[in-house]
Amino acid sequence: MANNHQDTMYQDSEIFIRPFHIDIPQQDIDDLRARIAHTRWPSQLPGGDWSRGIPVSYLKELVEYWQNEYDWREYEQKLNAFPQFITDIEGQQIHFLHVRSPEPHALPLIMTHSWPNSIVEFMNIIGPLTNPRAYGGDPSMAFHIVAPSLPGFAFSTFPEPADETPWSIKRVASVWAELMHRLGYEAYGAHGNDAGALVSPELAILDAEHMIGVHITGGLGIPMGDPSELEGCSEEEMAEITHLAELFEGGSGYAPYLSNRPQTLSYGLLDSPVAGLAFLVERFKEFDGWPKNTEEIPQEPIHKDLLLTNASVYWLTQTFASSAWTYYEGAAGMPTNQMRVPTGVSHGGGSVFRRIAEAKNDIIHWSNRESGSHMVAMADPESLIEDIRAFFSKLTR
DSSP: OOOOOOOOOSSSSTTTEEEEEEEHHHHHHHHHHHHHHTOOOOOTTTOOOTTTOOOOHHHHHHHHHHHHOOHHHHHHHHTSSSSSEEEEETTEEEEEEEEOOOOOOOOEEEOOOOOOGGGGGTTTTTTHHHHHHTTSSGGGGGGGEEEEEOOOOTOOOSSSSSSSSSSOHHHHHHHHHHHHHHTTSSSEEEETTHHHHHHHHHHHHHHHTTTEEEESSOOOOOOOGGGGTTHHHHHHHHHHHHHHHHHTTSSSSSHHHHHHHHHHHHHHHHHHHHHHHHHHHHHHHHHTOSSSTTTOOOOOOHHHHHHHHHHHHHHHHHHTGGGGGGHHHTSSSSSOOOOOOOEEEOOOSSSHHHHHTTTOHHHHHHHHOOOOSSOOOHHEEEEHHHHHHHHHTTTTO
16 A cells, blocks of 8 residues: 655654655555446435435546546655655554745644545645745745644554544644654644644644644634523624524534444445545535535535545545544534634634634634635635635744
8 A cells, every 4th residue: 555665763763753655556446446337326316416415427427537537646646746754653653744845944834634534635735835935925934734644544544453542632632742742843833624623722722832823724613502602693693603504404414423323334435435435525515515506516616636536545545434433532523612822713704703712712813715615725725825824924933
């Protein structure tokens, strides 16, 4: 699956950080194509369109492209253009990108991807963030990027036999703090989306001494059942909250299932690449991109090659199932409230959400941008880059 080159010591003679290179065996790629070719397709449910899930006609077209035109080797090469490493922390093999900026005073930034996503999420923002000069930007806003794969995702596979200690968002945060320490970073920032927007605030709480600020994409300020949160809301603000509630109610209901019976679903995801792809497509389109008129095709803000690269990573690393721990371990709630370091939020919604969030978070930056997908780094990378720069420009670097 991958070639680990000769062990390389970074700082401590007891700590090894090994260069990593993705090299998927050709037989695994051939097996993927063969499984796709032998897919047993269901009939379309009557009146199905998009209201009953991914339509058969839509998925067949995407799968045909995956099998006959998509080139995994092209994207494997693009991923390998980023320096990658493996290190062992708490018995867990942690895979991460470590892309240092050519600018000597760049700010270290650890970025945590979402679920169900991978480091593929950040492919189009790493270059501008690490080397803004090359993209016509301000070199003073450069970052050294550290982008780990969450445990159980992609190349950070779970150890065998399974670790008896349950994984949690707090445990991941402690691993990230150790990783930044091993890399020699005394002061750094954090960014995260979705699952990453849970890890990053926990990291701020755990390692506030070294953290200068945490930036997340959405998630804060969503009412959690406390009536006092809605006191004084205007009709317009209540309409925003109602709209958000309707979006959640109109979802596929995957969260309760993964929170209770992830093992059952794992058999299909691990055995059928088309089942896995359908699951990912629905997650990527849910909420932001799902059509108001269910006869329409949802927006396509993410290039299908990026979507298929993510699906291919999950399939080729056999981590469709293991990534579900974020729900089973109760980690899929809203971000932890924290007042220890400043917080910036992009794509956060209207002022009502900011007001609720400010009660328990030190919010110094809030943007109400809109994106065609919850996966903002993939759907609208330019706006996210601008927002990360805007937040960290307000902090002492």
